[in-house]
């Protein structure tokens with residue numbers, strides 16, 4: 001599959017490297033408006049890849065099958081529309097759009113044009129998340145009780161979106177994927193804009209039918225953390241993506257009814273084995289790109305298609321409304 005990539009910034013460099021390395025994709029051209037970034041691309045790819053400042057000529061190029069778009073979220077919307085209007089498949093970096101309404105417009109356009117729209121919700125393609133999903137679907141873990149996500153680092157402070165749109169989007173996509181598409185019926189969110197016009201720290205709490213979720217997104221933490229705790233009725237799991245190996249720990253722990261001696265309604269903690277399964281390392285970004293290529297070649301829908309993206313964008317709309325709601329008066333006591 002021949003791909004033209006627009007945007008060769010911090011993340012775009014990773015996307016381009018993986019497109020170039022995969023046997024399923026060919027990186028035909030890299031486009032960036034910045035001369036510095038074009039020079040960086042020339043250094044990385046020598047003469048194997050065309051380097052350009054303008055993507056328009058590729059829109060009607062019959063040798064181009066699809067585009068990868070790794071620019072800021074705001075301008076990406078119009079560029080994404082041009083790409084799909086030209087009948088080209090699109091690998092779109094997260095967050096899919098600034099609002100659910102815009103995400104819906106992109107989804108409608110993809111369906112109208114019959115092209116694959118794949119949102120890079122990269123965690124869906126992470127081997128650990130996939131293992132947890134398999135275990136859940138096979139009923140090894142029991143029903144969902146809660147998700148607890150911590151995604152924090154010192155920067156980078158983005159201008160185009162807040163920490164919630166940048167980071168929580170991954171966690172909401174994971175909940176959607178593991179739960180099989182369960183949607184929340186209530187969301188609360190608080191955040192703080194300590195530096196600039198965007199929230200650099202947000203806390204989301206969500207009520208889903210049968211389980212809760214808490215999502216912490218921070219650009220102002222002294223340490224980097226990428227930790228997911230999921231409580232199921234039979235077992236509990238911790239996925240620590242900062243570890244280089246042994247990222248997943250499965251606790252055969254739970255809460256059970258205590259029996260007669262504690263009274264009819266008492267529960268007690270149950271502790272069992274702790275298992276660290278061997279899961280071969282895979283590059284989630286490579287998996288995401290190859291899934292996009294497989295869908296574009298076979299005509300199948302991506303598991304991270306527009307409809308999935310719209311669900312996440314709408315939850316973020318609701319969360320943003322809560323962030324913007326009157327936060328109360330500091331002089332009052334609660």
Ligand SMILES: NC(=O)c1ccc[n+]([C@@H]2O[C@H](COP(=O)([O-])OP(=O)(O)OC[C@H]3O[C@@H](n4cnc5c(N)ncnc54)[C@H](O)[C@@H]3O)[C@@H](O)[C@H]2O)c1
Pocket residue numbers: 006007008009010011012013031032033034037053055070071072073075079093094095120121122166
């Ligand atoms: N999937 C992930 O885990 C993940 C991780 C990090 C970033 N991202 C996403 O990737 C996207 C890019 O992030 P980044 O950190 O690389 O940003 P960046 O600012 O470092 O890079 C953006 C690049 O796009 C170029 N650009 C902007 N408009 C252009 C246009 N119209 N034509 C050509 N080039 C243009 C800029 O010159 C810049 O080099 C964002 O949407 C971000 O959310 C995804």
